[in-house]
Amino acid sequence: MITAKKLRNLEGANYLPKRIQMQNNKVTIHDIAKALNLDSSTVSRALNDSPRVIQKTKDIVLAKAAEMGYQRNHLASSLRKSKTNTIGVIVPRISRHFFSSVISGIEETAYEAGYTVIICQSLEQFNREKKIINTLLGQRVDGVLMSISMETKDYKHLEVLKKQGIQLVFFDRHCDIPNYSNVLIDDFNGGFEATEHLILKGCKHIAHFSGPQNLEIYKNRFKGYKHALSKHNLPFEEALVFPSKLMEEDGRKNSEKLLALPNPVDGIFSANDVAAIGAMKYLTDNGVKIPEDIAIVGFSNEPISTVINPALTTINQPGIEIGKAATALLLKQITKENGALDPQTIIMDSNLIERQSSKK
Amino acid sequence: MITAKKLRNLEGANYLPKRIQMQNNKVTIHDIAKALNLDSSTVSRALNDSPRVIQKTKDIVLAKAAEMGYQRNHLASSLRKSKTNTIGVIVPRISRHFFSSVISGIEETAYEAGYTVIICQSLEQFNREKKIINTLLGQRVDGVLMSISMETKDYKHLEVLKKQGIQLVFFDRHCDIPNYSNVLIDDFNGGFEATEHLILKGCKHIAHFSGPQNLEIYKNRFKGYKHALSKHNLPFEEALVFPSKLMEEDGRKNSEKLLALPNPVDGIFSANDVAAIGAMKYLTDNGVKIPEDIAIVGFSNEPISTVINPALTTINQPGIEIGKAATALLLKQITKENGALDPQTIIMDSNLIERQSSKK
């Protein structure tokens, strides 16, 4: 008996799609209206649960819509409403774990609010960033969340967004220009903590792998480094600062230069984990003991930092939370209909995770 | 002199946006038409470089459009043309390096062809996968590229796409159902090579960390494993197969069980790198020497596989090329206007990368 019932259900489930297949082309509210001898406006209101349509009619419309396999045409709806319920996200690259976790947070919050997310990668290239913004404008996104590329020094391309009334919230890699909202961690404090941690472990000559100084985050991590030195009465030496794009290869090259210094270095604060890993590989290959000879602290808590041996001490950035907070802020700004939208900057907590690479 | 010129240019560049700002709202072809005393249809055709508009007019229109900061409304255009030039991509999670590199390939090819990409993560959940497909349908994507989730065993949700005439191409994690195109690597051969490699290194008792057997890729890697054993006259033992979802934690747990076996294992072929890494961490922590006691081979060549010590031998999958090939195939299918579109399966090359974890 149960089997028969199941069978019938299965048949039903199978037949429905077939019927849809027959009428090949997409079902519109007009088709539903025609089928029910109603006006398309009533169907539209019924589907949108408007109080102007009686419940009985709503039920009928909903049933028919389901039966016919109706699916709202987002394009038409957005065009009419001048609102796409879509947000654009621009990150340097999705393969960085930090960014992919931010994206997970963004998607979660956006999805709950009924928004679709378009993810784009600048791949650290300014030109791609400009093109992406144009694409997103063409797609008529309601807002944009972004972390700028390492090459970005000029912010004119962002003004178009403001001018078209498209909300913009930066996360992590922000711009130091007024009237924009940000969701950040305290990079100054992160840089400070990382460096002080090395100092407290007994390091006296601490090198810093710094990132492009046009980015606020790297500027602030650098400032934090300097502040920790001065707080503990250690001299700041320009020669110990190695600027780069912080790729793995940069970490290697910096280490090579660093080993050639007359005064041996006993600690490294790298502004990201990737360069720190590059350094660890190079140093280990060249007989340097980590952390005994040189202790290392990275930044971002990428998953590789737990895989490398010794595991890398680093500053943890709460990616998912940053994504959620940035999205919530953006949606608030989008919703607040042109009202006074005073830009906000939210600082999220970050913390140092101590691992083997700094255990002296 | 040069400075003055530069200054003027800068001023010009500054003024333009300001003018745009004045007229706050978005510029349409109608605005351009009005400004030039032309019809909007002519403007549209001029902007689309139609042969029905004389070059002189095109120049005028283009200039005016640029001056007014016009940007085509993709929604209106797509609605009218019933073509969005958008493709949806569904992956289990973007944080897996393999998938993010596939996405890079997809974006590159799609972008060149003038397509926008919407990236979605199923997070290995069947329900999310279903919702995503509905979202993409609502967005009226022209085609979909996907790698199914580990939970996906039922393919009804995919039929809707076919029925709506939306092209679908699988990559990597495909479905074994007819009439769909695929871009894959030879997983059987990958599993075979990985296992044979261990055998040639002298392993006699090789365990296999297998993935969910509803996925073809894991089924085939498993088959490759068995085939290598039989080719080399080694017995297949059910007890040496550890099925799981291949997360890091699974690698750990499998290793624990594996160490408890009466007959000691001397090699592991893991169907992905993540579980292999989990195993390496557990085994190393428990005094097992890799590769001396147990040699290990993973699958996918995730970046962590070069960071772990010893570095992990693995099967390399050309992510970017897979992404490019899948996109090219999809676009071909989209463009081929309803013509006979015989489904195709493209097999990409994969290769074993030998590292320390299997150097006996």
Add this chain to the structure above:
DNA sequence: ATCCAAAATACAATCGATTGTATTTTGAAT
């Protein structure tokens, strides 16, 4: 049975771009 406000639904314009058809303009041939 009649009336009327409230409730329910229908009508019609609109969002912005595209495209088939119709009209005007051009310029070469007579």
Add this chain to the structure above:
DNA sequence: ATTCAAAATACAATCGATTGTATTTTGGAT
């Protein structure tokens, strides 16, 4: 100067959903 096909442009419908306004329907009060 006239004619006419070709060239250039204008007109108008359309994509599908939304929404302000207008009309019809309902059911309670008289």
